[in-house]
Structures are given as C-alpha cells and as structure tokens.
Amino acid sequence: MEAARDVGAGDDQKHRRIVAHWPRAETFAEIAIEINLHSILVVLLSATYREYQTFHCSTIRMFVFDKLESVGDCMIKENSLKTDYQSLVESAAARIREMLIAGQFAPGQKLSEHQVAAEFGISRNTLREVFRLLTSQRLLTYVPNRGIFVAAPDEAAVIDIYRVRLVIQKAAVQAATKGHPALARMRLLVEKGREFSHLGEWRQVGTVNMEFHRAMVDLNDSPRLGACFDLVIAELRLVFGQLVDTAHLHEPYVELNASLITALDEGDVISADSQLETYLLRSERGLLAALQRARRPNKPIALS
Incomplete structure (x- = not known):
C-alpha cells in the first residue's frame, strides 16, 4: 500500500506517458483504486513504456482477472449476507404487522426492545431496523428519549385509510371472476x-372481517396491491x-359481508360495487363518530 502511494506520487508524469501509449492502463488503474488492489496499481505505475513492450499483455491480464475473481467472490458473499439480513428484517416486520392486525398490541403501547428481540429470536440491532421500517409505514412511532410506541391513528388517518380502501377494493370487485379462489x-x-x-x-369478529377484506383484495391478483392493503x-x-365497545361497529357487517359475496358469486358486479361503496361510507362514518366519542373528555353529570 505504501509502495503504491510512493510510486503514484513520484512517477505521475511517467504514468501520464504510459497512459498516452496504453489507453487501457487508465481503466486498470481506476479498477485498482476502486477495489483497493494496490498490487495492480504498483505494476501499472512502475512500468515504463519500454518495459510494457517486453511485458506480455496476457500475463497482466491473467494477474488482474485472478484478483478480480477473488474480489467478485467476496462481493457475491457480501450481497448474499445483505439479502439474508434484509429478508430477516422484512420477515420480522411482517410478523409484527400480523400481530397488530390480530389486536395483540394496543395503540400507544410502549415496545420493549429486550422483550421483542427475545420473543423473535433476533438481535436488538436487527430489531431496530424492523422498528425503523414499521415506523416508516406509520404503524409505530418513535418518541425521542422515550422509545418506540405502537401508533394511535387519528381521524385524519381514518379518512385517508378509507380513501385508499375505496380505490383498492372497488378495483377488486370490478376484477372479480366466477370461480376465483378468493371467493x-x-x-x-x-x-x-x-x-x-x-x-x-x-x-375476533373484527379480525375475521379484516381477513374477509384482505381476501377480497386478492381478486386483483396483484401482490403489490395486497402488500399495500x-x-x-x-x-x-x-x-x-x-375503542372499548366495538360490537356496534362489527355486528351489522357480518351479514353485509354475506350479501357482498352473494353478489360476487352471482357475477353481479354492478350490485357488488354499489354495495361496497355504501358499506365503506357507512363504516367510515361510524368509526369516525366512535373515535370522536372515545377521545371526548368525560364531563361530570350535573346533579339537580
């Protein structure tokens, strides 16, 4: 390494002359600098044009490609490790999302790095990457000096959620075909x-209802839409x-789901589309009202 630095500093003009006569030398030099193969750089910078004429080009080529092959093997292994690590992060994030959908984490709940890492059998560094991913997906919230908390979406989030649902689920209904496995x-x-x-x-009714709508989105036959949903x-x-009491938010939709699947089974896309639009509007309004009631401060009852 020191030799390469000395040669590079002392023979800059000689190097320029070599490059002028040997255009490929610049390419080799750039490769050598990029991958830190200083031995190649020493060969190129210390050779004179006359030495190059007597130095068989195939010898240099074999030397360079032997080195590049070793570096390539290392890069493949490194990329494989990165892929495995990314898969681990995404797998853990998917498990936490499923736990959120099943209602196993409460909104506003603080998550302990130690406990979650132990439960998932991953390192705390890996878990932090998982938390960063889920935070970017608005499912977790980071509070400086306090830690990671489960998100608690507000009314604005509800409106946006139903806007997205309407687009994705209407497309699913319109794409439905008789005999589709999702039905x-x-x-x-x-x-x-x-x-x-x-x-x-x-x-449990709420969890099954969400699974029902996930299955509906599968009518799109789009993994990307499914992941978004x-x-x-x-x-x-x-x-x-x-919310504490959710019976009134779930009970009416059990039979509405049955009506939707009946229309889809019969191939009546127009009816299913109309039902879905009314369904989502009613659900959004009911949920917004319930959320506002839950956040309203309890006022003491005035005694007469």
Whole structure:
C-alpha cells in the first residue's frame, strides 16, 4: 500500500506517458483504486513504456482477472449476507404487522426492545431496523428519549385509510371472476364471522372481517396491491384498538359481508360495487363518530 502511494506520487508524469501509449492502463488503474488492489496499481505505475513492450499483455491480464475473481467472490458473499439480513428484517416486520392486525398490541403501547428481540429470536440491532421500517409505514412511532410506541391513528388517518380502501377494493370487485379462489375464502370467512358473532367475540369478529377484506383484495391478483392493503388494514386495526365497545361497529357487517359475496358469486358486479361503496361510507362514518366519542373528555353529570 505504501509502495503504491510512493510510486503514484513520484512517477505521475511517467504514468501520464504510459497512459498516452496504453489507453487501457487508465481503466486498470481506476479498477485498482476502486477495489483497493494496490498490487495492480504498483505494476501499472512502475512500468515504463519500454518495459510494457517486453511485458506480455496476457500475463497482466491473467494477474488482474485472478484478483478480480477473488474480489467478485467476496462481493457475491457480501450481497448474499445483505439479502439474508434484509429478508430477516422484512420477515420480522411482517410478523409484527400480523400481530397488530390480530389486536395483540394496543395503540400507544410502549415496545420493549429486550422483550421483542427475545420473543423473535433476533438481535436488538436487527430489531431496530424492523422498528425503523414499521415506523416508516406509520404503524409505530418513535418518541425521542422515550422509545418506540405502537401508533394511535387519528381521524385524519381514518379518512385517508378509507380513501385508499375505496380505490383498492372497488378495483377488486370490478376484477372479480366466477370461480376465483378468493371467493371461496371469503365465503368461509363469512361463516367464521357468524360463529364469533353468536359467541359475542367482537375482537375476533373484527379480525375475521379484516381477513374477509384482505381476501377480497386478492381478486386483483396483484401482490403489490395486497402488500399495500396489509399496511392499511394493520393501521385500521390500531384505530379499532382505541375503542372499548366495538360490537356496534362489527355486528351489522357480518351479514353485509354475506350479501357482498352473494353478489360476487352471482357475477353481479354492478350490485357488488354499489354495495361496497355504501358499506365503506357507512363504516367510515361510524368509526369516525366512535373515535370522536372515545377521545371526548368525560364531563361530570350535573346533579339537580
């Protein structure tokens, strides 16, 4: 390394003369600097034009390509490690999103790095990358000097969530075809929703309802739309998580889901599209009203 620096400093003019007669030398020099193969640089900078004439070009070529092959192997291994690490981060983030959709984390809940890392079997550094990813997706919130908290979406977020739902789900209804596998899953989820409704398990009804709409989006046959909708549904669950009594928000939609799947099964896209639009508008208004009531400070009852 020191030799390369000395030669480069002392023989700059000689190097320029070599490059003038040997245009490929500049390319080799740039490669050598870029990948820190100083031994190649020493060969190029210390050679005179006369030495080059007697130095067989194939020898240099073999030397250079041997070095580049070793570097290439290292780069492939490094890229493989980066891919594995990124997959680990995305996998952990997906698991946390599923837990949010299932209602296992409460809005505003502080997440302990130590506990979550131990539960997922990953390092705390990896978990921080997961937290950064989920924060960028508006599912977590970072508070300086306090830590990471589960997000608590407000009314503005609800309006935007339903705007996105309308676009994606109307496209799904319009793309529906008879016999699509997603329709069978939607029918099964309607029955599960009825079962939980009869048991009064309203959180489970909400989870099944979200799965119903995820299945509907699968009618688009678009993994990208599906991934986008997963983020929307996870954020929506965090809105419902701020409410204590959600029975009135879930109960009417069990049979509305059944009506939707009936229209889709019959191929009546116009009816399904109209039902969905009314469904989402009603759901948005009901959720906004419930969220406002939940955030309204309790006023003492005046005694007469």
